[in-house]
Amino acid sequence: MKGPSPRAGISPSQLSRIETGHRRISLDQLTAISGALGKSLDELVESPDDSDVVIRPDRDDTRGLTTWLLTKDNGPRGLTVAKMRITDPAGSVTPDDFGVHPGRDWFTVLSGTVILYLGERVIRIEAGQAASFSTMTPHTLRSDRGPAEILCILDHNGERSHLHI
Template sequence: MTQELDVDQIIRHRIRTLRQNRGWSLEALASKAQLSVSTLSRIETGSRRIALDQLVPLAKALETSLDELVATSEAEIIIRPEPITMPGITLWKLSTDDAVNGVNVSKMRIDPSKAPAPSELRIHPGKEWFTVLLGEIQLQLGERTYHVKAGQSAQFDTMTPHAMWAKNGVAEILGIMDSAGQRAHEHDKDR
């Protein structure tokens, strides 16, 4: 029963906050959702139970989906990444598959004693960004080579032939790829 009340409170708070963020009065939202002002007021204050037939028009009026209006899953908040290991590389995926705009956030640890520098440059659709947390990364983009050290970042279009590896010892990076870049990397990993 307590968990049900908590969910109700979350939904009530979400309705009130979305309404207020749009600068709407109770009257404005009630009109858009085809509810009476008193019904909407009692929903927001907790004096009335929320019914599904009220949530659907409220979600539509608030320009959101019913799923987003009632979402309460803790799984969407806390991510417990499992390490993915390949020769010389350990990867932790820090975002979910439905992350904002399809981006993928991951942490990567590269040990050059166990992973030699790539022998060829890769090219695929997408954009990539990374920041070096530890050590130094050597990034080759076409004919140019860059040394990206701890505290520095790099971003590039992955249609430019590229490769990166740890230089002078173990390196760790935090990287972000758009959905096109992520699909290409997953395809390469499966080979």
């Protein structure tokens, strides 16, 4: 039999399920496979390119939003962390811009000023300040006098609503 399975003590069917993603590999199995192949663990799991290191922006010019998704495959406790650059100016809000979904949103302003439209309220949030609110209240964000950047934490519903993932 070819490959590492006999030398690693892993059956061909187990190895096949691991390779196809139908079974998660344990550290014991990974160590055994790396030894059978004569490779270090680093060599076995390292990415051939920089795709696991470099976070590239996702630009949405129609929404005036650039997003850097900082967590992969759901972050801790199913939360998503993202950096967003908002360029749509305050005052450009229409009723269609407001969203509602279960949960809470949290963000901190890294630079610029964000205008949070929260129901009937218009709230100005400066760099260094943060906001947290129930997302069952209709809401949307805009920048004030130039681009603004925020770091946000979203639950699954917020991720779907705000990031369109």
